[in-house]
Amino acid sequence: MSQRNREGKRGARERLREQRERERARAKRKRTLGVLGAVVAVFAAAGAVGMYASTSADDSGKSGGSVVPPRGAVGKGRLVIPSGKAGKAGKPEKPGKAAPATLTVYEDFRCPGCKQFEDVFRTTVHELQDDGRLRVEYHLVTIIDGNLGGTGSLRAANAAACAQDRGAGAFRAYHDVLYRHQAEETRDVYADNDRLIKLADTVPGLVTPAFRKCVEDGRHDGWVRKSNDVFAHSGYAATPTVLLDGKSVYGDPDKPLSPNKLKRMVLAAARD
Known part of the structure; x- marks a missing residue:
């Protein structure tokens, strides 16, 4: 096999390897973005729940947001x-x-x-x-x-x-x-x-x-x-x-x- 043919095959292998690495990199980025999206969604849902709890905790009057025990309460x-x-x-x-x-x-x-x-x-x-x-x-x-x-x-x-x-x-x-x-x-x-x-x-x-x-x-x-x-x-x-x-x-x-x-x-x- 001539030197030119060997170099041609080596170049094709290098291009194929580089293409595969690029594909793996793209797949990794997609997975990362998917995980980040899921995390954001979880935090958004948690925020919504927290907001609901906070709203329901303070919706009933001027003093309702603070913990004020009645006189004589114990424990x-x-x-x-x-x-x-x-x-x-x-x-x-x-x-x-x-x-x-x-x-x-x-x-x-x-x-x-x-x-x-x-x-x-x-x-x-x-x-x-x-x-x-x-x-x-x-x-x-x-x-x-x-x-x-x-x-x-x-x-x-x-x-x-x-x-x-x-x-x-x-x-x-x-x-x-x-x-x-x-x-x-x-x-x-x-x-x-x-x-x-x-x-x-x-x-x-x-x-x-x-x-x-x-x-x-x-x-x-x-x-x-x-x-x-x-x-x-x-x-x-x-x-x-x-x-x-x-x-x-x-x-x-x-x-x-x-x-x-x-x-x-x-x-x-x-x-x-």
Whole structure:
């Protein structure tokens, strides 16, 4: 083979190799652009979600964007509204013997299951509280708003926190009024602040200019949202979630809870 032919073949191989390298480079650029496009799309979607969360977090009043715990709230982040003397989960609110048992309740004022629990156990729980045997720690959440839309869970929880500002007794009384007047969960009647204030008028001394302003401004909205966010990451999935001294005692069909059984369990805790 002549020198010219060898050089010609070598040149053709070089051109083919260079062409293949150019094709690989183009393919690599396409892949890179595709990845970058996907990343941009993900960040754009995340931005949209973040914007939605931010908007929904601040859409309800002048004070709703900040976390303002109600007076007397306790626990980590002051997200718990206590009712009764402190038990095993905390310190006494007043001098004297602490309640020997603590009932922890995660609840939503629009939740029909929560109303059922309250209607069945209210009298027993109050009796045990008043006897100094039980402390109840309430965590207010907004599951129904999230599942069905609306703002009634949030508005009612804020109003209940406003009642707590007036004192633990006002909270307990208003808490019970809200459950007694709960509508079907699909009817978002508690989204109406005027209705919440009208119901509060059935609690003697509760409605004052300060209470009205607290409800209308959504003073504790941010606090309610924080409470709901903590619940969403707690491992519990439904309301009501009811714990006695940290142990779940409600909702298991194989171990149904009755008022008498709850009373026996609380009395047993006093003997431990």
